[in-house]
Amino acid sequence: MATDFWTSTHYKQLLDQEEVDVVHNLDKERGITLEDFKLIKLHMTNYIARLAQNVKVRQRVVATAVTYMRRAYTRRSMTEYDPRLVAPTCLYLASKAEESTVQARLLVFYIKKLHSDDKYRYEIKDILEMEMKLLEALNYYLVVFHPYRALSQLLQDAGMGDATQMTWGLINDSYKTDLILMYPPHTIALACIYVASMLKDKDNTAWFEQLRVDMNMVEKVATEILDFYDNHKTITDEKVNAAMQKLSTRT
Amino acid sequence: MSNRSGSNRPEWLQQYDLIGKIGEGTYGLVFLAKIKSNRSKSIAIKKFKQSKDGDGVSPTAIREIMLLREISHENVVKLVNVHINHIDMSLYLAFDYAEHDLYEIIRHHRDKVNQAINQYTVKSILWQLLNGLNYLHSNWIMHRDLKPSNILVMGDGEEQGVVKIADFGLARIYQAPLKPLSDNGVVVTIWYRAPELLLGAKHYTSAVDMWAVGCIFAELLTLKPLFQGQEVKATPNPFQLDQLDKIFKVLGHPTVDKWPTLAHLPHWQSDQQHIQGHKYDSPGLYSVVHLPPKNSAYDLLSKMLEYDPRKRLTAAQALDHEYFRMEPLPGRNALVPPQPGEKIVNYPTRPVDTNTDFEGTTSLQPAQQQASGNQMSGGMAGAHIMGTRNVPRPVHMVGGMQRMQQQQNMAAYNLASQAAAGMSGGAAMNPGNIPMQRGVAAQPHQQQQQQQQQLRRKDGMGMPGYPQQKSRRF
Numbered sequence: 001m002a003t004d005f006w007t008s009t010h011y012k013q014l015l016d017q018e019e020v021d022v023v024h025n026l027d028k029e030r031g032i033t034l035e036d037f038k039l040i041k042l043h044m045t046n047y048i049a050r051l052a053q054n055v056k057v058r059q060r061v062v063a064t065a066v067t068y069m070r071r072a073y074t075r076r077s078m079t080e081y082d083p084r085l086v087a088p089t090c091l092y093l094a095s096k097a098e099e100s101t102v103q104a105r106l107l108v109f110y111i112k113k114l115h116s117d118d119k120y121r122y123e124i125k126d127i128l129e130m131e132m133k134l135l136e137a138l139n140y141y142l143v144v145f146h147p148y149r150a151l152s153q154l155l156q157d158a159g160m161g162d163a164t165q166m167t168w169g170l171i172n173d174s175y176k177t178d179l180i181l182m183y184p185p186h187t188i189a190l191a192c193i194y195v196a197s198m199l200k201d202k203d204n205t206a207w208f209e210q211l212r213v214d215m216n217m218v219e220k221v222a223t224e225i226l227d228f229y230d231n232h233k234t235i236t237d238e239k240v241n242a243a244m245q246k247l248s249t250r251t
Numbered sequence: 252m253s254n255r256s257g258s259n260r261p262e263w264l265q266q267y268d269l270i271g272k273i274g275e276g277t278y279g280l281v282f283l284a285k286i287k288s289n290r291s292k293s294i295a296i297k298k299f300k301q302s303k304d305g306d307g308v309s310p311t312a313i314r315e316i317m318l319l320r321e322i323s324h325e326n327v328v329k330l331v332n333v334h335i336n337h338i339d340m341s342l343y344l345a346f347d348y349a350e351h352d353l354y355e356i357i358r359h360h361r362d363k364v365n366q367a368i369n370q371y372t373v374k375s376i377l378w379q380l381l382n383g384l385n386y387l388h389s390n391w392i393m394h395r396d397l398k399p400s401n402i403l404v405m406g407d408g409e410e411q412g413v414v415k416i417a418d419f420g421l422a423r424i425y426q427a428p429l430k431p432l433s434d435n436g437v438v439v440t441i442w443y444r445a446p447e448l449l450l451g452a453k454h455y456t457s458a459v460d461m462w463a464v465g466c467i468f469a470e471l472l473t474l475k476p477l478f479q480g481q482e483v484k485a486t487p488n489p490f491q492l493d494q495l496d497k498i499f500k501v502l503g504h505p506t507v508d509k510w511p512t513l514a515h516l517p518h519w520q521s522d523q524q525h526i527q528g529h530k531y532d533s534p535g536l537y538s539v540v541h542l543p544p545k546n547s548a549y550d551l552l553s554k555m556l557e558y559d560p561r562k563r564l565t566a567a568q569a570l571d572h573e574y575f576r577m578e579p580l581p582g583r584n585a586l587v588p589p590q591p592g593e594k595i596v597n598y599p600t601r602p603v604d605t606n607t608d609f610e611g612t613t614s615l616q617p618a619q620q621q622a623s624g625n626q627m628s629g630g631m632a633g634a635h636i637m638g639t640r641n642v643p644r645p646v647h648m649v650g651g652m653q654r655m656q657q658q659q660n661m662a663a664y665n666l667a668s669q670a671a672a673g674m675s676g677g678a679a680m681n682p683g684n685i686p687m688q689r690g691v692a693a694q695p696h697q698q699q700q701q702q703q704q705q706l707r708r709k710d711g712m713g714m715p716g717y718p719q720q721k722s723r724r725f
Contacts, residue, residue, distance in 0.1 A: 093313070099310075105305070129337070143320070
């Protein structure tokens with residue numbers, strides 16, 4: 001939102017894949033592998049999205065919340081920062097940052113509704129405490145730019161107005177990966193348009209060429225998105241549960 | 252400090268020497284502190300209380316932090332640090348300290364030295380204010396609460412006389428808002444509130460800030476608020492007829508001819524009897540500000556006070572105005588004119604209540620006393636004002652209410668209205684109003700009247716830097 005992306009803290013904080021794919025030592029000790037790490041973040045992305053549906057906030061709030069969650073785990077361990085608390089707290093903080101504040105008690109209500117499991121049970125007090133820890137973990141950088149912003153204009157320009165829904169869905173799914181931590185949002189938007197063009201069998205080569213963007217990067221991101229979909233088929237509840245089992249149980 | 256008085260003090264606190272409290276507001280306190288490792292550096296620390304409604308960090312604080320972390324400009328206050336005390340769940344924003352602000356500077360000229368602010372200072376302050384605002388606007392940030400107490404001026408030191416826009420508790424990013432901005436409640440202190448807001452505009456632009464700058468410009472020239480309406484207190488967002496009346500009396504009646512979208516504004520449509528029915532004649536801004544109509548200052552002022560927000564001058568256009576190309580040229584140190592022989596006005600320093608600690612409780616601590624003594628030699632307070640802080644001024648805190656010094660004859664100024672504007676809405680509304688206490692004990696009857704008000708806010712937020720080029724890379 002605020003300011004220009006190229007001068008933003010979002011841009012300055014973009015990370016490389018190697019920096020994102022670091023399992024914290026405390027988590028390693030619990031047997032959490034890089035694959036587990038990614039699965040848990042994916043699972044929490046879905047959890048945030050489901051909570052958001054219930055408390056009725058817009059996609060941008062979800063996207064910001066997921067970004068906060070993923071950023072937090074580049075700096076903090078899941079052992080010390082339980083994802084089952086961090087996820088709703090990210091949504092809580094994002095709702096404030098995006099000007100559509102959700103009350104903590106409403107979140108707690110839906111947490112209980114969605115999960116009877118004790119491990120998910122957190123109270124208002126826990127969320128408020130975690131909010132402050134999260135602010136610290138994020139180093140107080142709260143502005144996030146998203147690929148949605150330029151989307152409709154780009155699609156229009158590419159003559160792909162009919163692919164809006166598909167591309168929007170692709171962008172939503174991109175948050176199930178760490179792409180938002182690594183690439184400028186417009187690159188992700190273009191990669192999603194690229195994938196949509198492929199799926200729709202539309203040749204947009206000329207359009208992409210006249211954009212004067214780094215096509216290698218766009219194609220790289222597009223490949224990651226396609227890889228995600230391939231890989232996603234192999235994800236089972238068992239795998240997710242096994243990864244979640246490795247998380248600490250609360251004292 | 253951590254083991255003193257038995258409280259659980261966070262470690263970060265040890266880097267500061269607390270001098271005392273310099274302000275207090277509805278949801279926080281402001282303290283003056285020095286950095287232990289660099290005692291010439293003064294810091295204003297704004298403490299946000301945990302909100303009472305059990306909803307964590309106030310959205311105002313979140314907004315302020317998120318904006319201030321992104322922006323950086325010489326004419327915007329600099330946020331130097333954010334701290335958290337997990338034990339009492341309080342949040343602290345540390346800003347570069349600015350000794351003065353336009354509210355106090357204007358008041359000093361009006362009530363103490365009885366003399367207009369010199370032209371160089373007025374022009375330099377205005378230019379820097381516009382420069383900071385142009386930066387904010389080009390980054391899609393509206394301030395929405397500009398008023399003299401939010402415009403800080405640096406005291407002695409390397410940045411002496413540099414203007415800093417402060418208090419971003421109401422500021423908004425205006426790209427793709429999730430909700431209409433008006434849902435966030437009333438904004439902008441009533442005296443500086445733009446006519447489109449007073450008439451109930453749902454969507455408004457950065458032009459609201461330019462209206463406020465126009466009002467502040469006039470106030471710098473005349474030492475009196477330009478449009479001093481009586482605020483109607485009601486929630487939410489009551490119609491402020493008196494404020495419009497004050498504006499129309501000076502600027503004349505707005506017309507659909509000159510301001511085509513006027514016809515669509517809710518209060519213009521609904522309150523025909525009062526606004527449309529009343530006839531205002533003799534528009535005479537120049538007589539109010541005592542400037543000849545051909546004067547360049549007058550020309551600039553009148554273009555900032557243009558009714559139609561779409562025709563109102565932008566900050567960038569204002570910076571280009573011939574007023575700034577004429578002698579005296581604006582300078583970086585607004586307080587000290589470059590021409591030798593010009594009289595330099597020594598403004599008073601902020602009063603500090605040295606009896607209040609970070610918890611807001613009154614407990615005199617030896618370390619703090621020492622600190623307040625040391626500050627004399629700290630170099631921040633300039634030589635010419637050293638005497639004024641020698642002894643902490645007696646600031647009587649009554650029941651935790653802040654009070655400010657007020658001149659008897661100033662009772663009409665700064666009524667609660669000034670502070671309360673913008674507070675009537677929902678959670679998002681609480682502006683960063685942190686009243687600063689000013690001065691010595693007020694008269695008892697004034698105290699009551701003024702308890703709620705905020706005269707002062709000090710804050711800081713900040714950023715170094717310059718308006719960046721907007722390089723859209725594709």
